[in-house]
Amino acid sequence: MSEVEISISEKWGYNGLAAIKEASTAYKMAMGFFALLFLVGLAFGLHGFFVGYRHVYGVTREIAWGLLISTYIFCVVTSTGLCIVSSFGHVFGNVAFMPIAKRAVFMSIVFLVGGFCIIFFDLENPFRLFIWNVVSPNLRSNMWWMGTLYGAYMVFMMLEYYCLLNQNHSVSRIMGFLGLAVGIAAHSNLGGIFGMLHGRPFWYGPYLPIYFIFSAAMSGGCAILFFTTLGARFNPEVMNETMQRAVKAITLLTIYFIVVIMFFTLWKIITGLVSEGKAPVIESFLYGKYAVNFWFFEVFLGMILPLALLIISKGRKYNLIMWVTGIQMIGIFFMRYDIVIPGQMVPVYHSLGVVEASHLLSYTPSWHEIMISIYGVSFVALLYLAGERLFNSHQLQKHEIVPEGAYVCPGCGAIHYMKEGETIEEAMKRHHGGW
Amino acid sequence: MRIHGIKFDDTKNEGTGSVTKMERRKFLKMGFAIAGVFAGGKILGLTSIVGSARASDGIEVEAYPYSPHYSMVVRQAICIDCERCVDACKKTNHVPDYGYRTRILTKKYEGKWDKAVEFIPVLCNHCNNPPCVRGCPTKATYKDPITGIVRMNSKKCIGCKTCILACPYDARYFCEEKRAIDKCDFCWDERLSKGEKLTACAAACPTGARTFGNIADPDDIVYKLVHQAEEVVWVLRPEDNTKPNVFYMKGTIGSVERILKGTKYRYFDPTKI
Incomplete structure (x- = not known):
C-alpha cells in the first residue's frame, strides 16, 4: 500500500470557513436569513420551555401531538429516506447512485438533528429522557425503541460520513449497511408508535410502519434531487457526467416510489371508508376539514404534479426537477401533518354517542409551534448551505488536487488510491467489490 | 321476566321434555346476561384471563389477579x-x-x-x-x-x-x-394508602352511582354487582381489549341494598359450579 500523504482537508474535500467567506453576497444573505430564523425560532422555543408549553402551544388534552410532532416526523422521514437512497450506491454498489452518497448522508444527519431540535421542545422533560431511558427502559414501548434506535442510527450515520470523508470505503460500506438497517428499524418503529395505539383506529394496524418506509424512500429521492439540482445552481461544476447519470437514476426511482405512495394512499381511502373508526377521518379528507390539505397539498403537490413533471423532465431538465421537488417537499410536509393531526380528531368517546364527544376535535397550531417548526427547518437549510460551501459541494477534490497515485473514480466520483502496479479499473473493482 | 327466589342448587333434573318454551327462554336469557352477550362481549372475559378456567361455554370463572383488586361499578341511570x-x-x-x-x-x-x-x-x-x-x-x-x-x-x-x-x-x-x-x-395516594375505604368520588356521590370496592372478594358489593345474573353489566370500548376495571350498568337506587339483603338479585358464584 503506497498511499500518498495528503492533508486531511484535501482528503476530505473540506474547504474550511474561508469557503463561506468567499461565497457570494446573496449566498451569505441566505445563510444569514436562515440563521436569523433559527435563532428567532429557538427564542420562541426557550420562551415556551420556561413559561410552560400549555400556555403557548395549540395542543390540547385530546389532541396532544401537534405541529411539532408532524414536523419532527417530516424531518426524520426525510433523513431515513436520504439514508435509503444513498445506500443504493455506496452500500449495495449500484454505480449510478454513488455520486449522491456524500451529500445524501450529510443531509440525512442534518435532517435527523433538525428533527431532534424540534422534538426537544415537544418533550415536557427532555433532560429526564437521557436518564430514565437508560435506567428504567420499557422494552415493550415503541417510544423507548424510537429514542434508542434513532440514537444508534445517528451514531452509525456519523461514522459512515466520517469514513466517506476519509475515503475508507470498505468501513463506510459496513457503517452504511448498519445505518440503513437501524434506520429502517427506527423508522418503521416510528410508524409502529402510531400503528400500535389500538385505541386510535385511524392509526392502528400494520399500514403505517410499512407506509413510513416507502414514504421515506420517496421523500429521500425527492430531497436528494432537490438538494443536488439546487447545489448545481450554486456550483455548476458539480453536474458532471456521473452526477447527470445519478440524477437520472434517482428521478426514475422517485417516480417509482411516488406511484407506490399513490397506491398506498388509494387503498388507505378505500379501506378506511368501510371502517367505523376511520370513516370520519377519511371523509374529512375527501370533502371535509382536511380536503384542501389532502387534495391540494398531499395529492396534487405531493404526488400528481411531481409524478407528471418528473416524467416530463426525463431526469435532464435540472431547473424543472429543482422546482418540482421543492414543491413536492411542501406536499410531503402536509402528508405528515395529515397522519398526525387527523388521527386524533375522533374523540375517544365518539362511539359512546355522548354530547361531549359528538363533534370531531380541531387543532390550530400556535405561533410558538410554527416558529419552533421553522427553527428546525431553518437549521436544516442553514447547514445545507454551509455544507455545500464547506465540503466543496460534496464533491471530492477537483482534478488538479488529486494526489499522486490516486484517481477520480468514474463510478462514484470519489478519490481512490491505486496499489502499486494496479490499473484504474482494477482499483475500482477493489473499491467497489464485484458489483 | 326476572327470576325470583329459584333455588337452582336444590332443583332436580327433570330432563328437557318437561321444560316449557317460556322457561327455556328465561333460562337462556339469564345465561346471556351472565355471559354478557347483551353487552356485545363476555363480561367476565373482559377481565384478566390470569388463572381463569372455563366452566362452560361463554362463562369464564375468574381468579382476579390482584388482591385487593380495586374496581368500580358505575350505575349510570342514577347519576x-x-x-x-x-x-x-x-x-x-x-x-x-x-x-x-x-x-x-x-x-x-x-x-x-x-x-x-x-x-x-x-x-x-x-x-x-x-x-x-x-x-x-x-x-x-x-x-x-x-x-x-x-x-x-x-x-x-x-x-x-x-x-x-x-x-x-x-x-x-x-x-x-x-x-x-x-x-x-x-385516590391511592390521598385516601386508600391512608386507610380510607372509598375513593373521594365514590364517597361524595349522593346517589351512590359510583360503587367502589374489591372485585376479588366475593363478599364485596362490587363483586356482587358485577356477578349478579339479572342486570347487564358492560365496560367502555370493549373492542380495545384493555380489560377495564370500571364496570357500567343501568342500575337503580335499590340495586346495592337489594343485593345486601339478598332479596332480588342472584349472583354468579364460581365456587358452586
Whole structure:
C-alpha cells in the first residue's frame, strides 16, 4: 500500500470557513436569513420551555401531538429516506447512485438533528429522557425503541460520513449497511408508535410502519434531487457526467416510489371508508376539514404534479426537477401533518354517542409551534448551505488536487488510491467489490 | 321476566321434555346476561384471563389477579350530574383548573327510551391490559403489582404524551405543577394508602352511582354487582381489549341494598359450579 500523504482537508474535500467567506453576497444573505430564523425560532422555543408549553402551544388534552410532532416526523422521514437512497450506491454498489452518497448522508444527519431540535421542545422533560431511558427502559414501548434506535442510527450515520470523508470505503460500506438497517428499524418503529395505539383506529394496524418506509424512500429521492439540482445552481461544476447519470437514476426511482405512495394512499381511502373508526377521518379528507390539505397539498403537490413533471423532465431538465421537488417537499410536509393531526380528531368517546364527544376535535397550531417548526427547518437549510460551501459541494477534490497515485473514480466520483502496479479499473473493482 | 327466589342448587333434573318454551327462554336469557352477550362481549372475559378456567361455554370463572383488586361499578341511570364527584376529586387530589381526572358525560336518547338523558361518569379504567403502560418509554406509569391500580412515578415522566394518546378513555393530562402526566389513581395516594375505604368520588356521590370496592372478594358489593345474573353489566370500548376495571350498568337506587339483603338479585358464584 503506497498511499500518498495528503492533508486531511484535501482528503476530505473540506474547504474550511474561508469557503463561506468567499461565497457570494446573496449566498451569505441566505445563510444569514436562515440563521436569523433559527435563532428567532429557538427564542420562541426557550420562551415556551420556561413559561410552560400549555400556555403557548395549540395542543390540547385530546389532541396532544401537534405541529411539532408532524414536523419532527417530516424531518426524520426525510433523513431515513436520504439514508435509503444513498445506500443504493455506496452500500449495495449500484454505480449510478454513488455520486449522491456524500451529500445524501450529510443531509440525512442534518435532517435527523433538525428533527431532534424540534422534538426537544415537544418533550415536557427532555433532560429526564437521557436518564430514565437508560435506567428504567420499557422494552415493550415503541417510544423507548424510537429514542434508542434513532440514537444508534445517528451514531452509525456519523461514522459512515466520517469514513466517506476519509475515503475508507470498505468501513463506510459496513457503517452504511448498519445505518440503513437501524434506520429502517427506527423508522418503521416510528410508524409502529402510531400503528400500535389500538385505541386510535385511524392509526392502528400494520399500514403505517410499512407506509413510513416507502414514504421515506420517496421523500429521500425527492430531497436528494432537490438538494443536488439546487447545489448545481450554486456550483455548476458539480453536474458532471456521473452526477447527470445519478440524477437520472434517482428521478426514475422517485417516480417509482411516488406511484407506490399513490397506491398506498388509494387503498388507505378505500379501506378506511368501510371502517367505523376511520370513516370520519377519511371523509374529512375527501370533502371535509382536511380536503384542501389532502387534495391540494398531499395529492396534487405531493404526488400528481411531481409524478407528471418528473416524467416530463426525463431526469435532464435540472431547473424543472429543482422546482418540482421543492414543491413536492411542501406536499410531503402536509402528508405528515395529515397522519398526525387527523388521527386524533375522533374523540375517544365518539362511539359512546355522548354530547361531549359528538363533534370531531380541531387543532390550530400556535405561533410558538410554527416558529419552533421553522427553527428546525431553518437549521436544516442553514447547514445545507454551509455544507455545500464547506465540503466543496460534496464533491471530492477537483482534478488538479488529486494526489499522486490516486484517481477520480468514474463510478462514484470519489478519490481512490491505486496499489502499486494496479490499473484504474482494477482499483475500482477493489473499491467497489464485484458489483 | 326476572327470576325470583329459584333455588337452582336444590332443583332436580327433570330432563328437557318437561321444560316449557317460556322457561327455556328465561333460562337462556339469564345465561346471556351472565355471559354478557347483551353487552356485545363476555363480561367476565373482559377481565384478566390470569388463572381463569372455563366452566362452560361463554362463562369464564375468574381468579382476579390482584388482591385487593380495586374496581368500580358505575350505575349510570342514577347519576344526576351534580358533579360533586368531580369537585371532590379536584379537592382531594389537587387537580388544577385546566385538568380533570374524572368527568361526567351526557348522553341524550331519542326515541322510545324511558329516560331522555343519562349521565355517564368516566375515569381511568385501571385496565388489566393498559395501553398507556405499554406505551410509556420509561415505566413512569405502571400497574401496581398488589392493587392493580395504574399509577404514576412522576419523576420518571419525560412528557412524551404517548400515554395520553394510548389511553382510549381520555384519562390522562399533563400536569404542569407535577411536571408529569396526572391521572386517577383511585385516590391511592390521598385516601386508600391512608386507610380510607372509598375513593373521594365514590364517597361524595349522593346517589351512590359510583360503587367502589374489591372485585376479588366475593363478599364485596362490587363483586356482587358485577356477578349478579339479572342486570347487564358492560365496560367502555370493549373492542380495545384493555380489560377495564370500571364496570357500567343501568342500575337503580335499590340495586346495592337489594343485593345486601339478598332479596332480588342472584349472583354468579364460581365456587358452586
